[in-house]
Amino acid sequence: MIRLVKRFSNSMNKHSLREKFLKSRCGSEILFTGIIYTARDQAHKKIVALIKKKQKLPFDLADQIIYYCGPTGTPKGKIIGSCGPTTSSRMDEFVEPLLKKGLLGMIGKGRRSKKVHELIKKYRAIYFIASSGCGALLAKKVISKELIAFKELGPEAIYKLKVVDFPLIVAIDSKGKSI
Amino acid sequence: MNKQIEKLVETANFSLRKDVLSLLRKAYRNETNKKSQRALALILENAKIAKREKLAICQDTGLPVIFIEVGRNQAVSLKLIDAIEKAVISGYKNNYLRASIVDPFKSNNPSYNGVVTHVEFSPQIKGIKVTIFPKGFGSENKTRLKMFNPTAHLEQIEDFIIESVLNAGPESCPPFVVGIGIGGTSDTALLLAKKALLGSVDVKNKDRFLDKVEKRLLKKINALNIGPMGLGGKNTCLAVKIKTVPTHIAGLPVGVNISCHALRSATINI
Numbered sequence: 243m244i245r246l247v248k249r250f251s252n253s254m255n256k257h258s259l260r261e262k263f264l265k266s267r268c269g270s271e272i273l274f275t276g277i278i279y280t281a282r283d284q285a286h287k288k289i290v291a292l293i294k295k296k297q298k299l300p301f302d303l304a305d306q307i308i309y310y311c312g313p314t315g316t317p318k319g320k321i322i323g324s325c326g327p328t329t330s331s332r333m334d335e336f337v338e339p340l341l342k343k344g345l346l347g348m349i350g351k352g353r354r355s356k357k358v359h360e361l362i363k364k365y366r367a368i369y370f371i372a373s374s375g376c377g378a379l380l381a382k383k384v385i386s387k388e389l390i391a392f393k394e395l396g397p398e399a400i401y402k403l404k405v406v407d408f409p410l411i412v413a414i415d416s417k418g419k420s421i
Numbered sequence: 422m423n424k425q426i427e428k429l430v431e432t433a434n435f436s437l438r439k440d441v442l443s444l445l446r447k448a449y450r451n452e453t454n455k456k457s458q459r460a461l462a463l464i465l466e467n468a469k470i471a472k473r474e475k476l477a478i479c480q481d482t483g484l485p486v487i488f489i490e491v492g493r494n495q496a497v498s499l500k501l502i503d504a505i506e507k508a509v510i511s512g513y514k515n516n517y518l519r520a521s522i523v524d525p526f527k528s529n530n531p532s533y534n535g536v537v538t539h540v541e542f543s544p545q546i547k548g549i550k551v552t553i554f555p556k557g558f559g560s561e562n563k564t565r566l567k568m569f570n571p572t573a574h575l576e577q578i579e580d581f582i583i584e585s586v587l588n589a590g591p592e593s594c595p596p597f598v599v600g601i602g603i604g605g606t607s608d609t610a611l612l613l614a615k616k617a618l619l620g621s622v623d624v625k626n627k628d629r630f631l632d633k634v635e636k637r638l639l640k641k642i643n644a645l646n647i648g649p650m651g652l653g654g655k656n657t658c659l660a661v662k663i664k665t666v667p668t669h670i671a672g673l674p675v676g677v678n679i680s681c682h683a684l685r686s687a688t689i690n691i
Contacts, residue, residue: 270458284529313518314477323517324477329559329592351559351649352592371650374464374559375594375683377480378471396520396531397480409458409463411650421651 260346262306263368272370273407278309278349280401282328285381285392286336293339300391302402304344308353310351312397314377322384322403327351330369334358352412354414365420370410401413422691423508426551430512432486433553433687434477437468440623441598444659448596460597464649464682466523469671475516478671479594479683482518483555487507487538488619505551506536525641539612552619552688558596560681563589565609569673578603578675579638583676586658593653594681598622599642599661602676604668610676617662618640618680619688626663635661649682 266272279301292299297348310330314323325354330350337348337358346367351374354362362369373380385407390400414420437445445465452458471478487509491497510533513520522535543550565585569578583602589597602613626632638661648654659682668674 244599254422271459276682291476302517312480312519313523314480314482314519317475317517320474320476324471324480324482326480326482329562331592350666351594353590373467374469374650375479376463378474378476378478379463379467381476382474394530398529398531405539411652413651 260366263347264366264416266368266415268412268419268421270412272410272412274410275406275408276307276404278307278403278405278408280311280313280325280399280403281308281388282310282312282398283332284398285400286340286393288392290339293343299343301402302361303340305346307347307349308340308345309349309372309403311349312380313401314397316387318322320381322381322387325381325384326377327372327374330354336360342369349410354372354420359414359418359420362414362416366410366416368416369414371413372408372410380408422504423511423691424620425689426505426508427512427515429551429689430509430518431516431688432581433555433685434482434516434518435475436472436687437478438684441659441682443623445596445682448656448659448684452650452654452655452656457648457652457656459508460649460652476640478685479557479681480519481557481559482513482521482559483557485536485537485689486554486556486615486655487521488550488552488554488616489538489540490543490546490550490552491540492548492550493544495549496501497540497549502538502540506538509536509553510534510618512537544623548690550688550690552686554615554619554686556615557681560589560593560679563593563679564611564614565677566607567675568607569675571670571682573673575634578673579634579641581675582677583641584636586679587645589679591647593679594683595647595649595651596656596659596682598659598680598684599638600678600680601661601663602665602678603663603674604666605674607674607676609666610674611678612631612676613664613666614676614678617664618678618684619686620662622660622662622684631663631665635663
């Protein structure tokens with residue numbers, strides 16, 4: 243397995259991360275260490291509305307990775323509850339404005355539209371799939387969780403997660419090629 | 422009874438069913454595609470972690486579907502149904518399972534306030550049987566219904582089922598268990614398809630004809646090469662289960678309800 247390491251809170255590293263991702267080919271299995279942000283249906287709708295209104299976003303999307311995930315509640319004594327990926331295709335219609343803002347990667351499960359393939363190529367981004375239906379296992383890879391925005395959405399709020407050795411597979415690479 | 426029901430919610434969400442586990446282990450053993458085999462290993466590992474750590478097998482703890490089967494000489498009151506539903510909801514809350522319920526139009530803020538309850542009378546059983554079936558929507562979204570002509574060939578129905586599985590694809594978390602309901606009215610067919618997922622899925626269908634159809638469909642689906650996470654391989658489907666009831670001379674409703682590999686349910690007698 244290739245091991246890609248994104249250092250915590252080190253903006254210097256962002257470019258090298260994109261370069262590393264650009265070299266990754268679809269089908270590659272990766273263990274990712276670094277920061278990812280959860281966002282799914284309603285959070286995407288809100289982010290895109292904010293972009294349209296030219297308002298401030300809850301976090302800077304540039305060079306970041308969004309994880310299509312709505313975790314369960316957090317049991318006592320745990321960092322996070324079960325937190326596997328949700329179906330990515332529901333977010334297809336929201337992808338372009340986010341990529342325009344510099345989004346680097348997306349993590350989810352399943353197929354994407356033809357349009358998303360083209361956008362990933364155009365914006366030199368990447369799409370990963372995570373172990374679907376393995377939310378308990380993935381919870382063990384999360385070392386911190388912080389609420390960023392949209393608390394009222396409960397599991398659909400945006401959380402900043404620090405993950406260690408999070409297992410991913412490149413599903414659409416920066417050339418727009420998919421597995 | 423409240424405690425029993427809450428416990429049932431835990432069992433359904435933290436412990437993968439034995440029949441499902443045994444089919445997953447079999448899939449792991451016979452898989453020759455290395456990437457898919459690794460994905461299956463993670464699925465098995467996930468089940469272990471979920472049980473040990475009391476974490477939900479999947480973060481999508483579903484829309485809780487409750488089946489209440491009322492046996493011979495049993496009475497059931499609205500009060501009892503209400504108590505069961507309340508206990509399910511508190512079981513979800515107390516175990517930090519996901520609040521995934523919203524009003525279709527009025528609110529986007531998820532809560533626990535919604536279950537789907539089916540009450541049925543079954544002369545074949547004693548007592549009252551309660552089943553909890555957390556149905557995740559990654560697979561539920563791929564549900565399909567087709568009203569065939571009564572003269573349709575079995576082959577056409579099988580093609581429709583294969584198409585439905587192709588449509589479900591990697592995002593519905595294969596290897597699947599495919600539930601099929603045939604007959605009744607449109608709603609009956611879909612409910613039967615869901616109920617087909619609740620019986621043991623690692624045993625033969627008692628009906629010899631249906632058993633043959635199930636086996637043939639399983640073979641065809643596993644030739645689709647979707648596999649866990651869409652990585653390909655021999656294991657797109659763990660089992661196909663068919664239930665039938667009589668229908669009208671003018672029609673032939675076929676419902677397909679797919680379950681992801683995390684097919685979760687638990688049953689008790691109260």
